[in-house]
Amino acid sequence: xxxxxxxxxxxxxxxxxxxxxxxxxxxxxxxxxxxxxxxxxxxxxxxxxxxxxxxxxxxxxxxxxxxxxxxxxxxxxxxxxxxxxxxxxxxxxxxxxxxxxxxxxxxxxxxxxxxxxxxxxxxxxxxxxxxxxxxxxxxxxxxxxxxxxxxxxxxxxxxxxxxxxxxxxxxxxxxxxxxxxxxxxxxxxxxxxxxxxxxxxxxxxxxxxxxxxxxxxxxxxxxxxxxxxxxxxxxxxxxxxxxxxxxxxxxxxxxxxxxxxxxxxxxxxxxxxxxxxxxxxxxxxxxxxxxxxxxxxxxxxxxxxxxxxxxxxxxxxxxxxxxxxxxxxxxxxxxxxxxxxxxxxxxxxxxxxxxxxxxxxxxxxxxxxxxxxxxxxxxxxxxxxxxxxxxxxxxxxxxxxxxxxxxxxxxxxxxxxxxxxxxxxxxxxxxxxx
Ligand SMILES: [Zn+2]
Numbered sequence: 001x002x003x004x005x006x007x008x009x010x011x012x013x014x015x016x017x018x019x020x021x022x023x024x025x026x027x028x029x030x031x032x033x034x035x036x037x038x039x040x041x042x043x044x045x046x047x048x049x050x051x052x053x054x055x056x057x058x059x060x061x062x063x064x065x066x067x068x069x070x071x072x073x074x075x076x077x078x079x080x081x082x083x084x085x086x087x088x089x090x091x092x093x094x095x096x097x098x099x100x101x102x103x104x105x106x107x108x109x110x111x112x113x114x115x116x117x118x119x120x121x122x123x124x125x126x127x128x129x130x131x132x133x134x135x136x137x138x139x140x141x142x143x144x145x146x147x148x149x150x151x152x153x154x155x156x157x158x159x160x161x162x163x164x165x166x167x168x169x170x171x172x173x174x175x176x177x178x179x180x181x182x183x184x185x186x187x188x189x190x191x192x193x194x195x196x197x198x199x200x201x202x203x204x205x206x207x208x209x210x211x212x213x214x215x216x217x218x219x220x221x222x223x224x225x226x227x228x229x230x231x232x233x234x235x236x237x238x239x240x241x242x243x244x245x246x247x248x249x250x251x252x253x254x255x256x257x258x259x260x261x262x263x264x265x266x267x268x269x270x271x272x273x274x275x276x277x278x279x280x281x282x283x284x285x286x287x288x289x290x291x292x293x294x295x296x297x298x299x300x301x302x303x304x305x306x307x308x309x310x311x312x313x314x315x316x317x318x319x320x321x322x323x324x325x326x327x328x329x330x331x332x333x334x335x336x337x338x339x340x341x342x343x344x345x346x347x348x349x350x351x352x353x354x355x356x357x358x359x360x361x362x363x364x365x366x367x368x369x370x371x372x373x374x375x376x377x378x379x380x381x382x383x384x385x386x387x388x389x390x391x392x393x394x395x396x397x398x399x400x401x402x403x404x405x406x407x408x409x410x411x412x413x414x415x416x417x418x419x420x421x422x423x424x425x426x427x428x429x430x431x432x433x434x
Contacts, residue, residue, distance in 0.1 A: 024050045025070040028428055029059050032079040032403060032412055036374045037389040040409040046080060048396040051434040056390045075400045075428055079416050081370070082390050083143025083397030083430075084350045085377025086163075087309035088230070088288045088338030090148045092155070094136070095121060095129025096343035102317035107236035108249045110318045114343055127153035133348060137163045140349045141425050143397040144378065144387045146230065146286070146309070146338070148203055158199035162432045166381045168203035168230050171214050175259045179217035182210070201227040207271050208239045208250040211261070212278055219280040228284050228382045230309075234271040234297070235289035236320040243267055243274055272297035281306045286380050288338065289314075290328070291321045302331035307380040310372075312356045314340035325361050329368060336377035337369070351420030358417060366414035400428040 026048045033044020035056055045062040047055040047070065055062050063072070099117060104110040130153055137145060144164045149155065151169065158165040176182040183189070194200055202218040204210040215231065222229035234240065241248040246266035254260040267274050272293065275281055283305035290301075290308045301308065310323050328335050337353045339345050354369040378388025386395050402424035403415045419425070427433075 023069050023071065025054075025067050026429065027063060027066050027070045027072045028075060028080060028398065029063075029072065030075040030080045030400060030428075031077045032406065033057070033390065034079050034081045034370070034412060034416065035390040036082055036371060037391050040079070040412045042409070044080065046390055046396075046398060046429075048398075048429055051396050051431040053390060053392055053394050053396050053398075055392055073428075077403065078400040078426075078428075079403045079406075079412055080390065080428055081399050081401060081416060082374045082388055082394075083163075083399055083427075084141045084373045085336065085381065085383075085387060086137065086142050086145035086338055086348065086350055087286065087336035087377045087380050088148070088311060088340060089133070089137075089145050089348060090341035090343070091130045091133040091137075091145075091165075092126050092149055092152045093129070093341035093343045094133030094348075095125045096341065097129070097346070100343060102344075102346070104317065104319045106319050107238055108253075110344065111253070121152075123153045127155075129342075130155055133342065134161065134163065136348045138427075138430075140347070140351070141399045141401075141420065141427075142348070142350060143395070143431075144381065144383055146228075146377075146381050148230075148341075157197075159197070162430070164199075164383070164387070166199055166201060166228065166383065168201050170203040170205050171218050172205040172209050173214055173259070174209055174211050174254050174264075175261045176211055177213050179214055179221065182214045182218075195225055198227075201225075201229065203230045206232040206235070206239060207274055208242045209254075215275070215280060216278050219278075219285065222284065223282070226284070228286055228380070229280065230286040230288060231275070231280075232289055233275065233287040234292040235315070236318070237292060239271055240292050243269055243271055270294055270297050272300055276300050276304070283307075283334075284382065286336075288340075289320075289323065291315055291323045293324065293327065295327075298327045298331050298333070301328075302333050305334070307334040307336065307376075309336050309338045309377075309380060310357065311338045311340040311345075311353070312360055313346070313353055314338075314344040316356065317344050317346075322360055325357060326364055329364060334376060334379055335372050336380040337372045338377075349421070351417055351425075354417045355421040358414070366417055370413040370416060395431050396429045396434075397431055398427070398429040400426045 033041040045059040173182040238249040242250040281304035375388035378384040
């Protein structure tokens with residue numbers, strides 16, 4: 001994907017007649033303001049002070065309320081939107097970009113190619129990939145991500161760089177019977193020591209790869225600390241088969257890896273039913289994928305106020321099926337979009353993710369997907385006091401997306417997704433520039 005309108009130099013503070021040191025205020029006008037928290041405003045503006053939003057609304061009103069000497073930047077025929085939120089990615093797998101051909105014929109075909117390749121990757125390659133992934137996220141308009149890590153390479157603390165991250169340390173181990181034993185050797189002791197850092201949390205990989213005791217202990221730890229917990233759920237039929245009957249690819253794989261517990265018996269449930277039985281579903285759990293869901297599963301997720309992150313392009317590339325997003329919407333489930341990793345996707349462009357979702361579900365209004373890209377992601381990661389909308393008090397992370405021939409608010413969301421997918425974006429205001 002090319003991003004012709006965005007250069008890394010755009011991260012710098014926009015030119016201002018008044019130096020930021022003496023006047024921290026900036027007034028940003030555009031033909032459209034899309035606050036997400038409220039309807040689009042034609043001829044809108046945002047007043048910022050440093051890295052915070054002070055006011056947002058109709059241009060004339062905001063201009064009248066701006067302090068004397070505020071520098072005006074007219075961004076012209078663009079829509080101002082909040083920086084995007086990637087609900088689920090694996091930045092330390094970014095070095096895999098372009099190494100695996102898509103589409104695959106299913107999860108097993110993909111994993112059989114990935115695993116041997118993974119063992120050849122050095123820490124240096126993975127670390128370089130991680131930083132390239134961060135850079136790509138910023139170029140694509142992302143300000144916050146939920147990032148899964150297996151501790152494969154050193155990484156900067158989330159509070160020290162952008163995009164902002166919620167780092168989920170992922171627990172794997174179908175044969176581990178406690179959180180402590182699953183953490184051994186993973187370099188995860190750090191998270192326990194830094195338990196009060198709001199940028200760190202725990203994830204379990206999936207019901208077919210992480211044991212019930214580890215899943216429940218990890219969730220309990222998150223619950224005690226008030227942190228969001230996440231887990232890949234109902235991604236492929238192999239997962240469903242293992243939980244239903246204890247047979248199939250997952251069983252064979254676990255046996256090959258020497259991780260099959262001989263006494264394990266299948267719960268004969270769906271992945272969501274199983275997680276519900278384990279007591280890990282609540283409004284601080286984020287399920288990722290949700291491709292193979294029953295109507296009862298959707299009802300359970302809705303009843304527990306659990307959030308879901310959809311990754312339509314990853315699912316398409318692996319050939320695992322298509323999540324029925326309209327069901328989540330019908331049930332009022334908090335939803336967001338994620339790119340997943342560059343081992344299962346071609347880029348980290350969230351606009352492309354929304355464009356795929358629109359193609360898959362043309363009956364869903366584009367505004368719903370724009371909401372998922374912003375506020376839905378921020379809420380799912382528990383960061384909506386900082387990100388997700390253009391509102392007073394939030395971080396001044398504002399994107400400008402070129403829009404042409406938009407005559408009414410009803411056309412704006414689709415135009416934003418398509419133009420964003422074409423790369424017609426620019427950071428109007430980025431917190432790193434303050
Ligand atoms: Zn994933």
